[in-house]
Amino acid sequence: MKLTKGTLVAVVDGEKLVLFENTGAQEIELTAKPVPAIPERASGAPGRNSGGSNPDNDTQAEDGFAVGVADALNHMVLTHRTESLLVIAAPKTLGQLRKGWHKETEARLVGEIAKDLTGHSTDQIAAAIDKA
Template sequence: MKLTKGALVAVVDGEKLALFENVGAQDVDLKAKATPDIPERVSGAPGRYSGGANPDDDTQAEDGFAMGVADALNHMVLTHKAEALLVIAAPKTLGQLRKGWHKETEARLVGEIAKDLTGHTTDQIATAIQNA
């Protein structure tokens, strides 16, 4: 996948967010950015509760974190801090993020990669982007 210079890359799972900026013109070259505080939310999507299909509070906490990340990324897009956005997230987290996107955030998405790459090195993340 080609990634424009200046694109924001968000690497997310149910507990962590890492942000990078692509500083490369030809190849993907990621530079770590400061990560905003994500406020804790009691649960993710409205109407979710612990039960047979959602057995524990950990799932609700992960869903809530994903919605908090969506809010933070929406804010970055709406305040013109991200002109292009690539999201790399665990598949379940990616599904939750999609529920929270603002229409402007959706318009600025240049791609999504459904993989859990949190905890990977910057080089491994750049390689995954180039191979996508």
């Protein structure tokens, strides 16, 4: 996958968000960007206990984090802090993110990669983008 210069790359899992900007013109060159605070959000109905059909607390926390990340990325798009966005996320997290995209965010998405790369180096992330 080729990225234009200035594309925001969000690498997400259920607990962590890392942001990069592609600063390379021909090759992918990722430069770390500051990450906004993601407010803790509860997912699911309050007061519900985990059971057979109810998600456990960890799952609710991860889903809530994904909702917060979607809100933060939507805000960046809507305030014109990015013209194009690539999201790399663990598959489950990516599913939760998709539920929260604003239509303008969807329009600026240049791609999604369903892979957990949050603990990887920038070189490994760039290689995964190149292969996609």
